[in-house]
Amino acid sequence: MNKEKFKPRRVIEKRYQATIKGIVKRMRRKLETASTPTQAFTMLRELARSPTMDAAAQMAATAMATQIMQDGYRTWKEAAAAGSKGNEIYYALVKNLNKTNAFREIIDRNAALIKSVPIDATKALSKAMAEGYEAGMRPEDLKIDILDRFSDLTEARARLIARTETAKAATTLTRVRAQRIGAEWYVWRTSDDARVRSSHEHMEGVLVSWNDPPSPEKLIGMKDYGAYHAGEFPNCRCYAQPLLDYDEVKWPHKVYLNGRITSMTLTNFKKITGGGAI
Known part of the structure; x- marks a missing residue:
């Protein structure tokens, strides 16, 4: 078997990263409407814990997990056609992974990670804002500085989450299917x-x-x-x-x-x- 058949497609990671970045970019656009740095910071904390953020995180996490599951389905189908365990693999494929605890755990973990992106950013931005006021920065300049820092922090975290979690999800779902057919x-x-x-x-x-x-x-x-x-x-x-x-x-x-x-x-x-x- 081609050793790269089970390699997760990079496009799924890229899509996931773009989705997370899209969530925080929409958040930044709302923060830009604030009249002061303090108001922007207050808005960020509220948005980070809002039902809208919860829904967006759940949707993004579910989409990623589903894409990994479907991509793995194609790989295992090819393995079934090429190998000696065709019947066992087919049985493992027809059972829905989206009803397993492993699949649900992937979604829950990723939704929590996405929601943590803006929450964690507030911790760093709180210090930056205090330092800006202490240094005598003009409010309009401090607001721009805070928003730019927010973008940098969240984009870096989005890249880390996307790369790490798509790989982890692929390994988890590969393991579930493998162990169903006794491939230990x-x-x-x-x-x-x-x-x-x-x-x-x-x-x-x-x-x-x-x-x-x-x-x-x-x-x-x-x-x-x-x-x-x-x-x-x-x-x-x-x-x-x-x-x-x-x-x-x-x-x-x-x-x-x-x-x-x-x-x-x-x-x-x-x-x-x-x-x-x-």
Whole structure:
């Protein structure tokens, strides 16, 4: 199987980022109507906690999760046609993911993150506004400065959320479908370019159990950020390629097991997987 088939499409991340930026841009346009910096700041706090913001965040989060789910559906359909587990994969596909706890959790987490963007911005802007008044800035100049800072802060956060959360959502939904058919292992894949972290480059091609996530940093003696799966680290562009057939990788192969990476023969790998079908 083409190793990039399970790679999330970048267009989904871009759409999600644009949607979040659109929400905060509409918010900025409303703030521009304020007559003073203080009024703008008060409006921002009210808008950040408004029902309109709640609805926009829910809509954006649901759209992203749905797109990831549908994109994964196409990938798994191709896998069903090409592999030996066609019937099992088809069964996993026809069951609605949008009714699972995992799907709901993706939406709830992302809606909360989107709503936190303007709320967190108010904390930084409160300090900036106080410093501006203390420095004797003209109110009209301070208002422009506050709005510009708001744009910079929220756009940076939108990029981080979009990249991190689309990857995490893809990994979560891949895991749900994989485990439905008993595919308990996946191949850790990186974006395979110069920007890949050294700790993640070390994981490229390694077989990982869904039930035993590694700590990539700890494996190479770096600061330990805890255990996680491919695509679950902030700004990570890695993804999980489910192991659907033993012959999808070359043997002996690298396997993460008991806190370390080891080279393992197919015979030994079958022993730890019970010797049955993947």
